[in-house]
Amino acid sequence: MEGLAGRIMLTWGLRRFLLTWLAGAVAALGMPPIGFFAAMFLSFTLLVWLLDGATGGPESGFFGTLRSAFVIGWTFGFGYFVAGLWWLGNALMVEADEFAWALPLAILGLPAVLAVFYGLATLLARVLWTDGLGRIVALAAGFGLAEWLRSVAATGFPWNAIGYGAMPIPVMMQSAHAIGVFGVSALAVFVFATPALIATGKGMRRGIFLAVIATAAHFGYGAYRLQLPEPDEADLKTVRLVQPVIDQAVKLENDDREAVFAEHLRLSQLPPEDGGKRPDLIVWPETSIPFILTENPDALTRIADILEPGQVLLTGAVRSEDQGPGNPPRYYNSVYLIDDQGQILAASDKVHLTPFGEYVPYEALLRRLGVNNLVSLPGGFSAAAARSTLKLPDGPELYPLICYEIIFPDEMDVQLERAGAILNITNDAWFGNTPGPYQHFLQARLRAVENEVPVIRSANSGISATIDTRGRIISGVGFNVKAIQDSTVNFKTVPDRNITFAQRNFWLLLAALSAFALISRLGFIFRKN
Template identity: 55%
Template sequence: MERLAGRVILLSGWRRALVGFLAGALAAFSQPPYDFFAVCFVSFPVLVWLLDGSAGEPGQGAIRRSLPAFMIGWWFGFGYFAAGLWWTGNALLVEAELFAWALPLAIFGLPALLALFYGAATLLARALWSDDICRIAALAFAFGLAEWVRATVLTGFPWNAIGYAAMPVPVLMQSVRVAGLFGMSALAVFVFAMPALLASRRHRRLGLGLALLLAAAHAGYGFWRMGTAEAATGTLDVRIVQPSISQSEKWDASIRDRIFRTYLDLSARPPEAGMPRPELILWPETSVPFLLTQRPGALPALGDLVGEGQVLLAGAIRVEGPESTARYYNSVVAIDAAGEIYDATDKVHLVPFGEYLPFQALFERIGLRQLAQSVSAFSSGSQRHAITMPGGTAGLPFICYEIIFPGVAGFGDADADFLINVTNDAWFGDTPGPYQHFRQAQVRAVEAGRPLVRAANNGISGVVDAYGRVVDAFAINAVGVLDAALPIQRVEGRVLAGPSANGAAVLAVLALAALAARLLAGSRGRKSHKRM
């Protein structure tokens, strides 16, 4: 191990960049649908050794001395995001004649931008670097902080945070209730990077012992929570409609009536033997293929579908104002048996380039426009709120990738009995994207302590309980209706101070350990210099 570490430390130039890129790309296999988290026990020790060898040349300016550490993290991040997010380019092939030219921007440009966060993380870690176990703490703190920043800056994009690698199954998702996603990301890096200590004798036993202790606590807490899981106080009978409409057909004006009829026919199917009549019928994001205000017969048809004591929640585009100044919203509308929209909630967190064009004037000059062209750019909703069902239970809707943001469905939503996620993953086909999206929705359910019902145009639709366990689900590209009993569970109360505060505490402890070791090393160095 010492020989391998030495070779990695001494790498330079393109060889160093290549090893960083490959280490990051390997780490991407820890995410769904692969869930091979063991690769991180290779990727992160290699990253530590690369940083060990990244000290700048004496006499150089601060920027030139810092550049090697930054570039190691950037190459690691570029490999990680290129291997984990290549599928985003699939959305550009839906209308290839218009967007195929931008494919390199999705496959390489987005990973290159996201890699800046990991470059900043390794730069910060190197500033706190030491020659012992505390350099692992520095790296873990820096990555946890980087994941928080990545979820915040420029509206945020926390997809595939490192912490998800430590949560491949429900029993291992429970710790997110304690540490939050950013704390989990920091602790995951701390444990994954610990084998780097095998290359030296210093702190080897301490480091491996700490890693084993944290891993055991992580798994043990999960088993304890699952073993003491609160029973459901009731159920809500739901019907999820998954039509698998091709994205290339979704807004084709010539077949919109046929698409609408497909939804109506699927929704009207009688329940399977032994299944009760659904109380909630759930359609995916933008499932209504036209503006309801432009089709006078649509709402009466939906009213005929919905019976007494039922409600239909459908993804639809909602418009406000006269045509010249109209504002369009990506919404979930609630329709009752009278064929009336009795409630609606709008998407608050829009997808850049998908639903609106940032720096619109600039990008339109070079021929770039938003991907979703059903209407003009969407407007952002002002506030999310729960929608009450006929039986009195309330569901909190999240549209598409809103569900990936940690903390959005937290303890502040005490009026919500369950979470709702509607999405249209048809943009990405049968790629890792829909699997990753579903996993992040699972973790939000655990975080919030609320069950989740999810409708996707072409998968993965399903029902998840408050502990992340899948009650039932549809595979990608399946067509039909999924009838299931959504268990109503309200896992109340904060664990310690709550996931966000606890995550900050985890980062603070790691940062203090790294800073103390750095200051101590500096003090020793000055004393040694004086003796000389």
């Protein structure tokens, strides 16, 4: 191992770049749908050895070393995000004649930007680098901070945080309840990078011991939480998920809008399987209604016709808001709550819009360069100033997250503490049969675990499911399967739910890792002198 580590440290030029890029790409195997988390042991072990060999030129000194460390982290991140996010280009091919030119930006440009955060992670780690266990801890702290920064910088894009690779199944998901996905990311990097210590021997025993303890705690806490009883079954409701699998190109065609609407109505009124209980709630995916609902009162009548007494419909739709004479209307990506009389009881608008999908950031500059939204609306979508919950007629509240809003762990506000469930509606048909829908689904499951609240998820092409507070699938529909699925969800609110619990613990963990790395670094400097 020592000889192999030495050869990797001494690689240079193009060979070093390709090895670093490949290490990052291999790490992406830990993400869905493959979920081979063991690949990350290889990737992060190589990353440590590559950083061991990070040096500047003879005249550049310490700052040259930091620059080299940043380049290594950036290259690793570039490989990771290209391999893990290449499928984003599929959204551009829905209207290829207009957007195909932007494929390089989606497949290479976005990964190049996201890789900057991993460059910062390795740069910060190299500041506190040692020749022993301290450098592994420093790398873990650097990645924990970088993943959090990636979720908040600019518009934020925390997709495929490293921690997701350590949480492929429910028993491995429960740590997110205690320290959040960013805390799990930090500890995952520590465990995945520990084999690098075998090559040097320094700190190896302590490192392996701590990694075993962290892994045992990860599984042990998961096993403990999975055997805890769910809340009392005091507010059970039957939820019907409608997964219509409407091709995205069809959804964009004006001539097909009536057929799209009719298909949703048809699926909604199918009888329950095996004579089961009729659903209390019917849930359609994001933008299911292919026109402005308030401008088509007949549509509300048709919805009322298929709802039985006491049933309600939750559906995604575009909502327009008049701005007065001479001003264009505002458009919102919304979810409506409609009762059996065809009345709109409540609506909630999307707060966190998707860049380039629903709005153009730095619009004045980019529109001059010909950059437009994937969804064509005059002026694009507007973001809601604040999120509003949806209160069902008989009491429970739903906390709505539209599409990729659910990938943000910090998107939750105090309203979630009184919600009976998170409602996530999405349209992943943009991404086709790629890893995208599977990655999106895993992140939705982790929001249930972090916040100890069930998730009701309806996706146009999948994956639709009801998810319990431990991230387990109650019932669901596979990807690209046209179907309905009825299941029972417990809407009882957890009285002591604390949505800041995991976030607070993440910062405490990050502080502890940083302190350990700093003390190790100071000891390393004193020993050298």
